[in-house]
Amino acid sequence: MSSLKRNPFFLGLTGLQGSGKSTWTDALVQSLTEVHGYKTVNISLDDLYHDHDELVRIRTENASNKLLQTRGQPGTHDTKLSVAFFADVADMKTDTLIPSFDKSLFNGEGGRAPEEKWHRIPAGTTIDVVVFEGWCVGFSPLDEADVQRRWSETAQNGGDSVKYPTETLKEHSIEHLLRVNENLRQYCDLFMGPRHFDFLVHLDTDDLVNVYEWRVQQEHALRARTNSGMTDEEVVNFVKGYMSAYELYLDQLRRGFFQLDESCSDRGQLRVVLDKQRKVIEMLSLS
Numbered sequence: 622m623s624s625l626k627r628n629p630f631f632l633g634l635t636g637l638q639g640s641g642k643s644t645w646t647d648a649l650v651q652s653l654t655e656v657h658g659y660k661t662v663n664i665s666l667d668d669l670y671h672d673h674d675e676l677v678r679i680r681t682e683n684a685s686n687k688l689l690q691t692r693g694q695p696g697t698h699d700t701k702l703s704v705a706f707f708a709d710v711a712d713m714k715t716d717t718l719i720p721s722f723d724k725s726l727f728n729g730e731g732g733r734a735p736e737e738k739w740h741r742i743p744a745g746t747t748i749d750v751v752v753f754e755g756w757c758v759g760f761s762p763l764d765e766a767d768v769q770r771r772w773s774e775t776a777q778n779g780g781d782s783v784k785y786p787t788e789t790l791k792e793h794s795i796e797h798l799l800r801v802n803e804n805l806r807q808y809c810d811l812f813m814g815p816r817h818f819d820f821l822v823h824l825d826t827d828d829l830v831n832v833y834e835w836r837v838q839q840e841h842a843l844r845a846r847t848n849s850g851m852t853d854e855e856v857v858n859f860v861k862g863y864m865s866a867y868e869l870y871l872d873q874l875r876r877g878f879f880q881l882d883e884s885c886s887d888r889g890q891l892r893v894v895l896d897k898q899r900k901v902i903e904m905l906s907l908s
Contacts, residue, residue, distance in 0.1 A: 629748040635759040636824030639835025659749035666755025673732035686797040695804035717742040760870040762806035785833040789864045815882040821890045877907040
């Protein structure tokens with residue numbers, strides 16, 4: 622990125638669970654700041670979750686929808702907070718606070734950190750680059766008929782007999798999938814669609830089973846350090862909560878995020894393909 626098209630330059634970073642989004646984000650921010658001299662700020666989609674009480678309300682009112690029982694899916698983030706943050710960081714006319722979500726609160730259910738702990742950027746600061754990282758950043762909603770077709774065509778994937786299932790759509794009702802799809806449409810309209818970014822980095826893999834392997838490895842490492850963490854079975858259930866979105870939206874993202882909006886034809890995307898060991902095996906430039 623030798624020059625910036627506008628100020629600030631919005632760089633999205635999306636990746637599968639366990640692919641190393643946080644590590645890549647930290648490296649990008651460090652390079653942009655220390656090597657290239659850009660004033661860079663970053664935010665995670667995770668920091669834009671609703672506060673705890675609202676997350677409880679969402680899961681209670683959608684008790685039959687497995688996709689909304691925990692934070693993560695479109696519909697569990699605060700769109701008003703998101704829109705306000707990106708508007709503030711774009712003009713910097715007032716002090717801007719970077720939201721923060723503390724996943725350790727409420728026995729691990731998580732809650733918004735107190736505002737006094739949010740990082741403050743003084744008014745008038747010139748922000749060159751904003752790095753926005755998240756697991757479903759770059760996902761775009763499908764037509765209702767397309768969701769219906771994919772759901773109808775998906776096999777059961779062997780149920781519990783499959784160790785790491787990668788066909789999970791039939792574990793959800795079509796109504797629940799469509800609900801999340803509409804939530805994603807709102808996200809893209811408001812703050813997460815192609816027109817909101819200048820460039821997108823996508824951490825992908827050559828086999829979706831690797832997502833389970835990565836997360837199992839991470840939890841084993843966490844247990845070795847802290848003597849706490851999810852069991853392998855809990856990891857599988859955790860990853861399954863995201864797999865339906867990968868099944869629905871990854872193909873479109875792999876073809877090109879910015880191709881969905883003709884006004885964004887001059888913007889770029891880099892797809893980084895990782896193997897089981899998270900080694901880069903291919904890098905593809907898309908528009």
